[in-house]
Amino acid sequence: xxxxxxxxxxxxxxxxxxxxxxxxxxxxxxxxxxxxxxxxxxxxxxxxxxxxxxxxxxxxxxxxxxxxxxxxxxxxxxxxxxxxxxxxxxxxxxxxxxxxxxxxxxxxxxxxxxxxxxxxxxxxxxxxxxxxxxxxxxxxxxxxxxxxxxxxxxxxxxxxxxxxxxxxxxxxxxxxxxxxxxxxxxxxxxxxxxxxxxxxxxxxxxxxxxxxxxxxxxxxxxxxxxxxxxxxxxxxxxxxxxxxxxxxxxxxxxxxxxxxxxxxxxxxxxxxxxxxxxxxxxxxxxxxxxxxxxxxxxxxxxxxxxxxxxxxxxxxxxxxxxxxxxxxxxxxxxxxxxxxxxxxxxxxxxxxxxxxxxxxxxxxxxxxxxxxxxxxxxxxxxxxxxxxxxxxxxxxxxxxxxxxxxxxxxxxxxxxxxxxxxxxxxxxxxxxxxxx
Numbered sequence: 022x023x024x025x026x027x028x029x030x031x032x033x034x035x036x037x038x039x040x041x042x043x044x045x046x047x048x049x050x051x052x053x054x055x056x057x058x059x060x061x062x063x064x065x066x067x068x069x070x071x072x073x074x075x076x077x078x079x080x081x082x083x084x085x086x087x088x089x090x091x092x093x094x095x096x097x098x099x100x101x102x103x104x105x106x107x108x109x110x111x112x113x114x115x116x117x118x119x120x121x122x123x124x125x126x127x128x129x130x131x132x133x134x135x136x137x138x139x140x141x142x143x144x145x146x147x148x149x150x151x152x153x154x155x156x157x158x159x160x161x162x163x164x165x166x167x168x169x170x171x172x173x174x175x176x177x178x179x180x181x182x183x184x185x186x187x188x189x190x191x192x193x194x195x196x197x198x199x200x201x202x203x204x205x206x207x208x209x210x211x212x213x214x215x216x217x218x219x220x221x222x223x224x225x226x227x228x229x230x231x232x233x234x235x236x237x238x239x240x241x242x243x244x245x246x247x248x249x250x251x252x253x254x255x256x257x258x259x260x261x262x263x264x265x266x267x268x269x270x271x272x273x274x275x276x277x278x279x280x281x282x283x284x285x286x287x288x289x290x291x292x293x294x295x296x297x298x299x300x301x302x303x304x305x306x307x308x309x310x311x312x313x314x315x316x317x318x319x320x321x322x323x324x325x326x327x328x329x330x331x332x333x334x335x336x337x338x339x340x341x342x343x344x345x346x347x348x349x350x351x352x353x354x355x356x357x358x359x360x361x362x363x364x365x366x367x368x369x370x371x372x373x374x375x376x377x378x379x380x381x382x383x384x385x386x387x388x389x390x391x392x393x394x395x396x397x398x399x400x401x402x403x404x405x406x407x408x409x410x411x412x413x414x415x416x417x418x419x420x421x422x423x424x425x426x427x428x429x430x431x432x433x434x435x436x437x438x439x440x441x442x443x444x445x446x447x448x449x450x451x452x453x454x455x456x457x
Contacts, residue, residue, distance in 0.1 A: 043221040044104055045213035048205075049121045052152035053131035054224040058111035058232070059144035064291070070143040071112045075105050078114070078138060101133045110295065111147060111232065115224060125171055126151050128198040147235075148228045149200045152220050157188055157206040164188055164206045165316055171204060178324045180312035186211050187219055188315060193324065201227055219310070226306040229299045230329060236296030237332045239289055240339035246285060247342055254278050254346060258353055261360065272357045279350040286343060293340045300333045395440060399433040406432060 046052070057074075059066045072089045079086060082098035087105070094105040101116040116133045130151060139146060158164055168179055172192035179190035188206040195201055203223050207216050257278065260271050307321050314320055407425050 043214065044102060044115070044117055044217040046117055046154060046217045046220055047119065047213050048154045048156045048207045048211075048216060050117055050119050050154045050216075051121055051130040052115065052117045052150075052154065052220050052224070053134060053200075054113065054115045054148070054150040054152070054228075055131075055134055055139070055146055056111050056113045056148040056228050056231070057139075057142045057144040058147045063110040063144065066143065068107060071107055074138075074142055075112075075114075077141070078103075078134075081135075081138070082133070098133065103133070111144070111228070113148075113224075113228060115221075117220075121153060121155065125167075126153055126196065126200070126202045128200070131198075131200065146199075148224075148231045149195075150203065150224050150227050151200045152203045152205060152223060154205045154207065154216060154220065157208050161188065161206075161316070164204075165318075168204060171202065176324070176328075177318065178321050179315045179318040180310070180320050181315050182219060182310040182312050183215065184311065185313065186215060189219065189223065189310070189312075189321075190318075191223075193328070203227075222306045222309055226303060229302045229306070233296045233299035233303060234329075234332055236292050236336040239292050240336040243285055243289055243339045243343060246281075247339070247346060250278055250281060251346065254350060254353070258349075261353070261356060268357055268361045272354070272361060275350065275354055275357060279347075279354060282343065282347050282350055286347060289340070289343070293336060296333070296336050303329070395433065395437050398436045398440075399429070402432045402436060403429050 044052075057071075069089060072087055075087050075094060078084075079096065079098065082101070084096045084098040084103070087094045092107040094103070096103055098116070101118050104115040104117075106113045106115075114134060116131075118130065118133075122130045128151075131149075165179070168177060168190045172190065173194055176192045176194065177190065178193070179188065181187070182189050186208055189203065191201070191203045193201065205216070205219060205223070207219075253274075257271055257275050260274075261268075304325070307325060310321065312321055403425060406428060410425060410428065
């Protein structure tokens with residue numbers, strides 16, 4: 022089987038399945054994670070700037086240069102194992118280091134990402150996570166005592182994951198150094214690959230949660246704008262029954278509201294679609310952890326249900342409200358167009374009646390003019406004929422006035438008959454050659 026038998030994208034698509042493997046991590050270890058997103062039109066950003074920013078980091082630590090055409094990168098930078106990924110709207114940096122810092126969640130664990138380098142990023146930081154990986158004590162209550170010192174108790178979520186292979190905890194708060202913190206206690210027999218997958222799911226959980234909640238601000242702005250447009254739309258609907266207000270005026274006002282609604286739909290469609298997709302990923306990552314309750318503490322699903330899903334419902338509600346108003350505007354527009362068509366049909370009917378009356382008057386005037394024309398033409402015809410009859414009257418010894426009087430009725434009848442034939446021929450020509 023030669024290359025000619027293979028689809029040109031087969032190998033590239035298969036390699037994509039293995040492009041983003043989870044890291045292999047042994048406890049104890051520390052993971053520092055950051056994600057950057059450009060504030061506007063991130064999906065169409067210049068991705069070469071992302072690669073240049075990555076190369077700036079690898080040059081600082083003497084690592085291999087990244088390929089500008091690749092969307093993932095993995096290398097050992099000193100004590101850190103760096104993993105970089107480029108996504109549709111953002112890029113992520115994940116660095117794992119063996120061992121734990123002197124103090125729990127010490128910001129020095131993220132020293133691989135210096136502040137100056139972060140300030141030079143093409144976008145702004147949307148996620149920053151520190152994951153502290155340690156071995157689970159023989160008595161899990163000891164871990165619970167540590168969690169009470171590290172996290173805020175009112176929002177602490179602590180769960181067993183993957184059939185009690187590890188204990189995961191977080192309060193989903195940002196600390197004074199700008200990092201969200203996760204604690205992971207793995208049993209001694211849990212392999213590196215499994216720990217790496219848990220850590221990967223945790224940082225993805227936070228990243229996609231942050232990305233999905235970008236739609237919340239846009240939903241609130243949209244709701245404020247819809248609050249302004251809805252009374253106008255309701256007033257337009259009520260004005261449809263007001264016969265004193267012209268339908269064209271109401272339709273013009275409706276077109277202004279409809280244009281604004283469509284503009285809002287264009288501006289929010291991408292963000293709301295992305296929010297829905299990111300929400301699905303967040304819930305998938307929570308489900309993939311296969312959590313069970315730990316010592317009666319709050320579970321991740323409970324935290325998401327109480328703190329996260331209401332924000333997603335707000336976004337969905339704003340999206341549904343916008344769609345509903347667009348549908349209302351469309352139905353109202355159809356009704357107004359029907360009203361305008363009916364009014365125009367009535368106006369056209371009235372205009373046709375006036376045209377019929379005008380045509381009838383023109384026909385009567387035409388008949389009158391034809392009668393006068395017969396008289397005028399006959400008068401001139403008799404006058405011309407009288408010159409021809411003078412010699413004949415002298416030869417017949419007849420008074421010319423009698424002869425002219427006798428010829429006058431004949432001339433009038435002949436003129437009338439001639440004009441009737443001309444009019445009949447014209448009508449026949451119109452029937453034989455109708456206008457298109």
